[in-house]
Amino acid sequence: EAGVTQFPSHSVIEKGQTVTLRCDPISGHDNLYWYRRVMGKEIKFLLHFVKESKQDESGMPNNRFLAERTGGTYSTLKVQPAELEDSGVYFCASSRKGRIYGYTFGSGTRLTVV
């Protein structure tokens, strides 16, 4: 099966601009997660979708971040306006319903805000 696909793989934007990251999960995976790794720090949970519903968004840093998963397929994560501290690697993962051990991660999007 195809893996989790994220794009772009890299993005460099100026402070104040808007960026949208996309994640295509494995087909049939109801669960979709976003994580972020800021340089030198832990990978942090951002949010969890079950199909198109936000199950848990407790990790979203602030209201400049908006995640959507229309139709329960792919997901987007928009940062508007971007700040310097948003730089990092954004990972997406998916898993089947009820499978906490079956996460498959994408390769990540490296976001640099200058």
Next chain:
Amino acid sequence: GDSVTQMEGPVTLSEEAFLTINCTYTATGYPSLFWYVQYPGEGLQLLLKATKADDKGSNKGFEATYRKETTSFHLEKGSVQVSDSAVYFCALSDQNSNSGYALNFGKGTSLLVTP
């Protein structure tokens, strides 16, 4: 809250050396424990897991034992290869926590194995 602490890197070893990467955790419930690996240019991959105390996870020559008494899940390999060069992340998932199936990661340990 739940947290994971792993040894800082980078770790540099010669091929065939013994590897230990320390990982300790704090959790309010009964977490499952994981080691993930990220090879250069790739996504995170599950390396091994353990779901209850005294379980041993193993894969590709790597092992880790879930030690509840010391709240540890140290990663070991008896003889590393150049191809093991990667970043290793210890993680836990506590289904009893508010974040459900979310993973809590350590900061990652970079391993470089030289010929």
